[in-house]
Structure formats: structure tokens, C-alpha cells
Amino acid sequence: MWAPRLAAALALAAVSAPPAARAADPVALGRELYVERCVLCHGTRGHGWEWNQKVMKPPVPVPDLAETVPRLKDDYLRAIILDGGEAVGKTRFMPAFRFNMGEGEAEALIKYLRSVAAGSARAR
Numbered sequence: 001m002w003a004p005r006l007a008a009a010l011a012l013a014a015v016s017a018p019p020a021a022r023a024a025d026p027v028a029l030g031r032e033l034y035v036e037r038c039v040l041c042h043g044t045r046g047h048g049w050e051w052n053q054k055v056m057k058p059p060v061p062v063p064d065l066a067e068t069v070p071r072l073k074d075d076y077l078r079a080i081i082l083d084g085g086e087a088v089g090k091t092r093f094m095p096a097f098r099f100n101m102g103e104g105e106a107e108a109l110i111k112y113l114r115s116v117a118a119g120s121a122r123a124r
């Protein structure tokens with residue numbers, strides 16, 4: 001059950017981070033958003049593992065983002081993040097985030113996912 005605690009701790013850190021610094025570094029903002037909203041299902045490194053530590057487990061396999069993101073286009077990533085799995089022909093077990101996420105935040109998440117896939121960033 002460390003993941004929710006980690007997420008809560010990092011969410012607090014995000015609140016206290018200077019907004020200018022966050023805006024200047026989209027990868028850092030993307031990392032904060034990932035830890036806050038994606039880590040429970042996708043794991044700390046996007047691998048979607050560590051199921052024993054999750055509070056919820058989707059009934060469909062969660063793709064290894066570190067592996068699939070390099071093959072995916074920005075348009076696809078933007079659509080699935082903002083409008084959910086069904087927007088790209090997958091299931092609704094990948095939720096839509098548009099109701100509380102701006103386009104800029106989605107762009108930051110995409111930059112972060114690409115940096116994780118490239119091995120240059122970690123969610124922890």
C-alpha cells in the first residue's frame with residue numbers, strides 16, 4: 001500500500017512546488033501528474049506491474065507504457081489520456097481525464113511518458 005502514500009506525498013510536494021518551475025519543465029509537471037493520476041494502474045515506471053500493491057486492478061491487461069509509447073503517436077496519446085480508452089478503440093478501463101485535465105497537462109504527461117520510455121526519467 002505504499003503507492004497511494006507515495007502518490008499523496010508527491011502530490012503534496014507538487015502543491016508546494018513553485019508554479020513557474022513547473023511550467024518551465026513540462027517533464028517535471030508530467031511526472032507530478034503521472035504520480036498523482038496514473039501510477040495506481042500503470043506502476044511507477046509505466047510497466048503496469050506490482051499488482052499486489054494496488055487498490056484497484058483493471059480487468060484487462062495494462063500495457064507496458066515504457067514499451068508501447070515509443071510506437072504511439074502524440075495524437076493517440078492525447079486522445080486516450082483526455083477522452084479515455086474508448087476514444088481509440090480500447091476499453092473504458094483506461095479512464096478519460098478531460099474533466100479535470102487541461103490540454104497543457106496532457107502535453108506534459110506525453111513528454112513525461114516519452115522521457116520514461118527513453119529511460120531518462122523515473123516516477124520515483
Ligand code: HEC
Pocket residue numbers: 033034037038039040041042056058060061062063064065068069072077080081085090091092093094095097109
Ligand atoms: C483505472 C486504471 C487506470 C488509470 C488510473 C490510468 N490508466 Fe491508462 N490504461 C489503463 C488500462 C486498463 C489500459 C488498457 C486499456 C485497454 O486495453 O482496453 C490503459 C491504457 C493506456 C494507454 C495506451 C497504451 C497503449 O499501448 O495503447 C496509455 C498511453 C495510458 N493508459 C496512459 C495513462 C495515463 C497518462 C494515465 C494518467 C493520466 C492513465 N493512463 C491512467 C488503466 C488506467
